[in-house]
Structures are given as C-alpha cells and as structure tokens.
Amino acid sequence: MNASLASPAISPVPRLALVTGGIGGLGTEICRHLALAGRRVIAVDLGQRAERVNAFRHEVAAFGDAIGFESADVSDFDSCAELVARVEQAHGGIDILVNAAGITRDASLRKMEPRQWHELMRVNLDGVFNTCRQVIEGMSTRGFGRIVNLSSVNGQTGQFGQTNYAAAKAGVHAFGMALARESARKGVTVNTVSPGYCDTPMVAAVSAEIRQRIVEDIPVGRLGSPADIARAVAFLTADDAGYITGANLPVNGGYFMSF
Numbered sequence: 001m002n003a004s005l006a007s008p009a010i011s012p013v014p015r016l017a018l019v020t021g022g023i024g025g026l027g028t029e030i031c032r033h034l035a036l037a038g039r040r041v042i043a044v045d046l047g048q049r050a051e052r053v054n055a056f057r058h059e060v061a062a063f064g065d066a067i068g069f070e071s072a073d074v075s076d077f078d079s080c081a082e083l084v085a086r087v088e089q090a091h092g093g094i095d096i097l098v099n100a101a102g103i104t105r106d107a108s109l110r111k112m113e114p115r116q117w118h119e120l121m122r123v124n125l126d127g128v129f130n131t132c133r134q135v136i137e138g139m140s141t142r143g144f145g146r147i148v149n150l151s152s153v154n155g156q157t158g159q160f161g162q163t164n165y166a167a168a169k170a171g172v173h174a175f176g177m178a179l180a181r182e183s184a185r186k187g188v189t190v191n192t193v194s195p196g197y198c199d200t201p202m203v204a205a206v207s208a209e210i211r212q213r214i215v216e217d218i219p220v221g222r223l224g225s226p227a228d229i230a231r232a233v234a235f236l237t238a239d240d241a242g243y244i245t246g247a248n249l250p251v252n253g254g255y256f257m258s259f
C-alpha cells in the first residue's frame, strides 16, 4: 500500500481525555462521544453541584469506568494543577483536553458591573490558560496531544449584551492559534469549535422572544443539539486528525458563514 495511505499510528491503550465543563449542557454529550470513540474520559466540573454530579453519573452509568468525574475549578490555576497531578497519578498522561467550561454574564456594557466582566473572564478565558498550561508539557514530551477549546459564534460576530463573552470567546481562538504554532512539531494539535445557539440551559436562559428571533435567523431552522457539537469535537480529537491545527470549526447551522 502507498505509505501515505497507511493507517496512522493508533494508540494500543485507550487515550485519556479530560473534558472541562464535563457535566454541562454540551460537556456531557462530548464525554459520551469521546467514550464511544474508545477514549477513557474524565469529566471535570465544580464538585459542589452535588445534585448535578449525581445526575451526570446516572446519565453516563452505561459507560462504566470509561467515564469518570473529578472536581476542579478551572478559574483557579492551583486547582487545575492539583487536578492534572491527581488524574495523571491515577490514570497516566492526559492525551486529549477539551475545554467546554463556560458561563454567561449577559448585560449591555452600560449596565455591566466589573464583577460580571471578571467572573466571565476567569472561567471562559483564564480557564483555558489554566488547563492548557498544565497539560502541554506532558503532551509535548510524549509526542501526542489533542486540544479542543470551545469558542462561540458570538465570539466571531459579537452579540448584544455580550461584550464580555464575545471578547473571551474570540480570545479563546486567538490563544489556540498561538499555542498551535508552539506545539505543531510536538504532535500536539490545538483547535477551536465554535458552536452556534444550541439546545442547552445556557441558551434557554435567553428570553423566549430574543431566542425565537435568533432561531428564525438560523438557516438550518433549529437550535443545534449537543450531539452536533460533540461530533465535531470527536472529529478533531481523533488520532488521525494530526494535520488539522489552529483551525476553527464553526457548528452553527449556517447562522454565521465566512470563508
């Protein structure tokens, strides 16, 4: 067979994936898709939401040991350092990192309090630094890594009431492009998935009237499903996706198209 068509090196042991925001609106489905792709998955989220953590364990029970849970606060550098040390000690090196942790603090700028700006930045942008910083060395040393950070269509277009969110989400992709350049020769890819409006609690929190107007503007005619996003993440984290790096994959039903 032509060498260029030979199968890429597939790991004999299941790759280990860490998914922040792993019990959230998109995160749970991302965990499921990665487990279905043969990955061992650790969902990461704030542990104090005990009811939600229990519901998550129930939702993924069918996957047995393939999906676990660890609590950490992505906005806290030391919490991420402890998380990664704990996971690597118990399970080995982290091969795949998906940053799906994100919050909104919507308000027009004339009403936005510094607290709404800083809380959002700490989770949505600092969180990406805090986790990537912990895993990049190990991935580079082992010569394999897949990082996918979730941005948003609103980071590409802006949205009324989201100066904070749009700035953080645009920053997420810029961060990813820079890290992709630093890591390309080490077998580590860094990509962005930019969801549009999806059927999640975050979008359900937008007023029904505004949401309805948004859905009318989506060419596909519906909100995205968490599975629509999860399959894009699974695609970019595949072992044989090594030539895609620094890319942004929009999954928005055609809501925003660009070249």
Ligand code: CAA
Pocket (backbone or CB within 6 Å): 104, 106, 107, 108, 110, 111, 151, 152, 153, 154, 159, 160, 161, 162, 165, 195, 196, 197, 198, 202, 203, 206, 207, 210
């Ligand atoms: N577009 C245009 N004009 C708007 C507007 C909008 N979305 N929202 C409010 N306005 C107008 C009002 O009609 C009003 O006009 P007048 O002064 O002429 O009467 C004025 O702006 C009111 O301004 P306020 O600062 O008082 O706005 P507000 O407090 O009423 O509403 C808001 C602010 C709650 C943020 C509201 O604009 C909103 O919900 N916007 C949508 C936010 C959104 O889409 N968030 C996405 C969350 S999901 C997500 O982020 C996931 C993802 O990645 C896609």
